[in-house]
Amino acid sequence: MDSGLIAAYRNTDYRVRLARGSFASLHVDAPVPAALRALVGPRRWAFITAWNPFSQRRPREQNHAAQQSLLAALQKLPSTAAIHPAIGVGQDWREPSFFVVGPELAEMDALAQQFQQNAYVHGLAEGYARLRLTSGEPPRGQAG
Template identity: 75%
Template sequence: MDNALIAAYRTTDYRVRLAQGGWASIGIDAPVPLSLRDLIGVHTWAFITAWNPFSQMRSRAQNHAAQQALLAALRRLLTTIAVRPAIGVGKGWREPSFFVIGPSLAETDALAQQFQQNAYVHGLADGYARLRLSSDQPPRGQAG
């Protein structure tokens, strides 16, 4: 994965649909928005998608099918507390996503690999949002 792609991930606006309407925006290396803190509580959370595996464009039908499979996998996890609709908005692109509360890093890493995602965003409680590289090849973990 090249630096330009990591930079694109880092500048993406990660938007979570709020139950009362509107959106909360998550930024990499920024604190979780106040509007999400009550929902998150003391739990881990992640912002993940199944769209465009390895950042390669796929058809809408392929992306939709993969996203439905990801949602089913998230709901099967015993640690999942909540799943909210979300969308990642970058320069010239948008990807439907999920904001999920509860799964561990290991569980989210496994899903990111299963759905061939280069990275996802995660955090703990009301801490900072971090970009996590999900390749099964070293280096793996936080993007600097």
């Protein structure tokens, strides 16, 4: 994966929808905002999408169908405590996403690979948002 694509992921604004229509933003290598810490508690979390596999633009209808399949898969995970609507906002793109409370890293790695995502963002409530690269075998963790 080229450094430009990793830089784009690192510079994305990962927005999680909160009650009453407000948002809290996650940024790679930054602390989790207070509003999200309160939402997550001591659990793990992940920010993931099924849009644009391998960061290649795809028709909206295909993206929407994949996103619905991802939601169904997330709902079946035994570790999922909550799923919140979210959106990743880059310099010239937006991707509907999910903020998932409670998933295990291995579960998210498997889903990211199933839905052909190069990376996703994850962490713990009291920690930092981390970019996890998943396009290799096995997933490589934090992007350098």
